[in-house]
Amino acid sequence: MYDLRFLRDNLDSTREQLGPRGADVPWDNLRTLIEQRRALTTQVEQRRAELKKGSEDVAKLKREKQPADAAMAAMKAVGEQIKTIEDELRGAEEALTDLNLRIPNLPHASVPAGKNESSNVEARRWGTPPTLTAPAKSHWDLGEALGILDFDRAAKIAGARFAVLTGAGARLERALINYMLDLHTTEHGYREVLPPLLVNRTSMTATGQLPKFEEDLFRLRDEDYFLIPTAEVPVTNLHRDEILAETSLPIRYTAYTPCFRREAGSYGKDTRGLIRLHQFNKVELVVFAKPEQSYEELERLTGHAEAILQGLGLHYRVITLCTGDMGFSAAKTYDIEVWLPSQNHFREISSCSNFEGFQARRGGIRYKGPAGKKDAKTEFVHTLNGSGLAVGRTLVAILENYQQPDGSITIPDVLRPYMGGLERIHNE
RNA sequence: GGAGAGGUGGCCGAGUGGCCGAAGGCAACGGUUUGCUAAACCGUCGUAGGGGCAAAACCCUUACCGAGGGUUCAAAUCCCUCCCUCUCCGCCA
Numbered sequence A: 001m002y003d004l005r006f007l008r009d010n011l012d013s014t015r016e017q018l019g020p021r022g023a024d025v026p027w028d029n030l031r032t033l034i035e036q037r038r039a040l041t042t043q044v045e046q047r048r049a050e051l052k053k054g055s056e057d058v059a060k061l062k063r064e065k066q067p068a069d070a071a072m073a074a075m076k077a078v079g080e081q082i083k084t085i086e087d088e089l090r091g092a093e094e095a096l097t098d099l100n101l102r103i104p105n106l107p108h109a110s111v112p113a114g115k116n117e118s119s120n121v122e123a124r125r126w127g128t129p130p131t132l133t134a135p136a137k138s139h140w141d142l143g144e145a146l147g148i149l150d151f152d153r154a155a156k157i158a159g160a161r162f163a164v165l166t167g168a169g170a171r172l173e174r175a176l177i178n179y180m181l182d183l184h185t186t187e188h189g190y191r192e193v194l195p196p197l198l199v200n201r202t203s204m205t206a207t208g209q210l211p212k213f214e215e216d217l218f219r220l221r222d223e224d225y226f227l228i229p230t231a232e233v234p235v236t237n238l239h240r241d242e243i244l245a246e247t248s249l250p251i252r253y254t255a256y257t258p259c260f261r262r263e264a265g266s267y268g269k270d271t272r273g274l275i276r277l278h279q280f281n282k283v284e285l286v287v288f289a290k291p292e293q294s295y296e297e298l299e300r301l302t303g304h305a306e307a308i309l310q311g312l313g314l315h316y317r318v319i320t321l322c323t324g325d326m327g328f329s330a331a332k333t334y335d336i337e338v339w340l341p342s343q344n345h346f347r348e349i350s351s352c353s354n355f356e357g358f359q360a361r362r363g364g365i366r367y368k369g370p371a372g373k374k375d376a377k378t379e380f381v382h383t384l385n386g387s388g389l390a391v392g393r394t395l396v397a398i399l400e401n402y403q404q405p406d407g408s409i410t411i412p413d414v415l416r417p418y419m420g421g422l423e424r425i426h427n428e
Numbered sequence B: 001g002g003a004g005a006g007g008u009g010g011c012c013g014a015g016u017g018g019c020c021g022a023a024g025g026c027a028a029c030g031g032u033u034u035g036c037u038a039a040a041c042c043g044u045c046g047u048a049g050g051g052g053c054a055a056a057a058c059c060c061u062u063a064c065c066g067a068g069g070g071u072u073c074a075a076a077u078c079c080c081u082c083c084c085u086c087u088c089c090g091c092c093a
Helices: A004-009 A011-022 A027-063 A069-100 A139-146 A151-157 A167-186 A201-207 A232-239 A291-312 A358-363 A391-401 A413-419
Strands: A121-126 A191-193 A198-200 A225-227 A242-245 A251-260 A279-289 A316-320 A332-340 A345-354 A365-368 A378-380 A382-390
Touching: A004 A011, A004 A027, A004 A069, A011 A027, A027 A069, A121 A291, A139 A167, A139 A391, A167 A191, A167 A251, A167 A279, A167 A291, A167 A382, A167 A391, A167 A413, A191 A232, A198 A201, A198 A232, A201 A232, A201 A358, A232 A251, A232 A279, A232 A358, A232 A382, A279 A291, A279 A391, A291 A316, A291 A332, A291 A345, A291 A382, A291 A391, A291 A413, A316 A345, A332 A391, A345 A391, A358 A365, A358 A382, A382 A391
Parallel strands: A191 A251, A242 A365
Antiparallel strands: A121 A316, A198 A225, A251 A279, A279 A382, A316 A332, A332 A345, A345 A382, A365 A378
16 A cells, blocks of 8 residues: 555655556556545535635524524535535545555565575575485475375365474474574563454555465455464554554564464365464564664564574575565565475575565554654554464475484474473374 | 444543633653651643754754544534444353
8 A cells, every 4th residue: 555645746756666466457547546535635624714714604593693694504505515425435436446455566676586486595604405325305295204294184184284282293383383482582682462363354454464465365254354374464463553653663573373264276285294374373462663774674673584594404585576576565575485395495484574664654654753852753654474483384495304214203402392391293 | 143332641530613732630751858667749641743953962844632524713522434442131162
C-alpha cells in the first residue's frame, strides 16, 4: 500500500520501478480513481462547511425565538446533496483502497534486477560440505529407518504434507527450537513472544497476505480467522495502530510458532520428506526500526539467523534475491540456503527481509519523538523479519549432514545439552 | 452459551441533541524560579484527508468520542447492527 499523495505525484516512476512486479496493476484506473477521490472530497467538504454554518444559524435563530423553517429546509437540501456525493466518494475510496492494497512494494536500489531466481546474486558462503564416506541418504530414508519420522501415519491422521516426529526426532525438533530461542534472547537481544496462531483479517492485511493471497492460507469455516503462515503476522501486528516512542526503537522480537500453509499450486514439488509441509515449526525474528537504521538492521538480523547455522556447523550460502524473485511486501530480501548432501544443492532455510514502510502503512505502525517536542514528527516505522530458522528444514539439514555410514546421526555439540546429553541417534 | 455493565485524547475522567475536537486532572515537553532535587507558576501538548504551494514552516478547511449504518437543520449525546472489555452463572484445559 502506498501513500496516496506519493502515488499521485509519482505514479509513472512507481510503475517504471516496479517493472514486471506491477504488471497486473491497472494503472490508468488507479490514476482516475485518485483524481476522482480528490475532486469528490473537495465537493463534499464544501457542502459540509455550508451545512455546519447553516445549522449554527438555525441554532442561533431558535435561541432568539425567530422562525427557522426556511433555513432548515435549505439545509435539508444540502444534507441530501452531501449524502449523494458521499456515496460516490465511498465507492471511489473502496475501489482505490482495494487496488492500492494489491500493489507490491518497491524494491530497494541495491536489489539486483531480474525476472526470476536465475538473476539472484550469491552474497557469501560459509563452511564446507561434510565429507561422507558413503553416498548421502535422504533425510526421509534416514528418519524412517531410525524410527523418528513417520509419514505414513501422518497421512492417515491428517493427509499428505504432514509429518509425525517421534522419540529422538521429536526431541531434536524441540532441542532446535530451544537452542534458537535461547541464542536469540540471550546473545542477540530479542524479546521472546508466544502469540496466537489464529489471527483476524485485519492482521493478515497489514502484513500483506491479504487481500491478494487468500488462497495460500487456511481459513476457519465458521469464523473469519486464519491460521498464521508465519509468526511474522501476529508479531508484526503486535504494534498495529500504535505510535511507538522513538527511544524504544529498534524493537526486536523472536517467536516460536507452528506455521500453516496450504501450498496451493505446489503440487508435485517436494512431495517427500519434511521440506514442504502444511504445518511446520519456525522461530521468527521481527524488528521494528527507524527508517535510517533499517538496512543496518537487515544485515544484523540476517547475521543472527546465520549464527544458528554456524553454531550447528552447517554449510550455507546467502543469496540476495533479485527484483523478480522477491515476495510481494519486501523491499529487499536475503535468502539463506543450507547445504543438503542428498540433493547435492542448497535449499532455502531462512528468508530475511526489510519491508521498509510497506507493512507499517498498511498497519498504522508509527513512531514519534518525545511528546510535546516541537520537531517531533510522527512517521511510519520500518519493519523487518527473518526466519531464525525454519526448524523442520534445520532438522533435515542435521540428519543429512551428520549422517554416519551405519545410518545413525551425530548430534551437533550445541544441541547435546538440549538432548539430555545424547550424542548420537541410533535406531530405536 | 445465559444475564448484566461499559467502551471519550498517552492515561484518568466530565459531558444525554446546538460555538464540544470535547471541561478538569495526571503524565510529557518548553520556560521562570532554584546551590541540587522537589515544589510552585506560565506556556505548549491528538491523528488524518483536502486546499493555499513544488516542498518545509505556517494558514484555511473537513473528518475522527470502539466500528459501520440510520434519524435530525444539527449527533460524543437518540435508534439499529457488529466488535471488544468487565462482572455473575454455566461449561471447560
